[in-house]
Amino acid sequence: MLLSHYQEDLIEAGCDEAGRGCLAGPVFAAAVIFPKDYYNPILNDSKKLSEKKRMALRPIIERDALAYAVMTVSPQEIDRINIHNASYKAMHLALDILSVKPELLLIDGNRFIPYKDTPHQCIIKGDGKYLSIAAASILAKTYRDDYMIELGKEFPAYDWATNKGYPTVKHRNAVLEIGSTIHHRKTFTVSKPQLKLF
Numbered sequence: 228m229l230l231s232h233y234q235e236d237l238i239e240a241g242c243d244e245a246g247r248g249c250l251a252g253p254v255f256a257a258a259v260i261f262p263k264d265y266y267n268p269i270l271n272d273s274k275k276l277s278e279k280k281r282m283a284l285r286p287i288i289e290r291d292a293l294a295y296a297v298m299t300v301s302p303q304e305i306d307r308i309n310i311h312n313a314s315y316k317a318m319h320l321a322l323d324i325l326s327v328k329p330e331l332l333l334i335d336g337n338r339f340i341p342y343k344d345t346p347h348q349c350i351i352k353g354d355g356k357y358l359s360i361a362a363a364s365i366l367a368k369t370y371r372d373d374y375m376i377e378l379g380k381e382f383p384a385y386d387w388a389t390n391k392g393y394p395t396v397k398h399r400n401a402v403l404e405i406g407s408t409i410h411h412r413k414t415f416t417v418s419k420p421q422l423k424l425f
Contacts, residue, residue: 229358231265233333233348240294240322240329241359244314245273245367249392250402251385251411252375253299254310256317257366259359260293260327267291272354273364278372285369288362294327295362297370302412309414315340335360382408 232239244256270288273281289295298320300313308316319342322329332339332347335354339347350356354364372391379387385401385408392398392410399417407413 228268229270229361230356231261231358232263233331233350233357235263237330238293238327239331239333239359240325241333241335241353241357241361241363242318242321243335243354243360243363243367244317245364245371246392247310247314248394249412250394250398250415250417251302251387251392251408252371252378253301254305254313254317255297255299255367255371255374256314256321257295257297257363257370258318258321258325258329258332259288259295259362259366260325260329261291261359261362262293265291265358267358270358270361270365272352272361273368275355276365281365281369284362284365288366292362294325295366296321296324297366298324299371299374302410305412306414310412311338312340318342333357333360335364378410382410 240258240260242258244254246254298317300317305313322342332345334347334349337349337351339349353360375387375391386397390398402417
């Protein structure tokens, strides 16, 4: 059972990203603030849920949250500032537009670039420990998946409807055979040896 909060006194926002390891598409990040003592026995790390369950949970999260936001950083910006900084930037952008100001940030993972003067707590595998982080992981993942499915209609050769931009064999082979698109991250390698996207 995931925990509803990290501490008792401050308004917490859970933050997570999706798409960090992809060859193509933006990185998405979400921030979610739930009411204190929120309860949802189904909510879990997005990676542990089926696509159907993630999609069913999205409107529930959006209904129950005190505030939520989802933002993106483009492949071009990822290439310019690197994927780690882009992931944190996407989280910052999501935090910027929350309708409720958080007093503590719960960050999935072990690193974060501080956001303004708001204290944060990095939590390794936090999306499997705290409801707000799990909810953020689901929003980031489902909105990104929707985006890549739509984008895949324009570029069917890369099979983004199935792989969502991740480096599957079919996706890598398509890049090697027909080249990359404007949606590919040029600094990411396609295969070994270190073959870059040009």
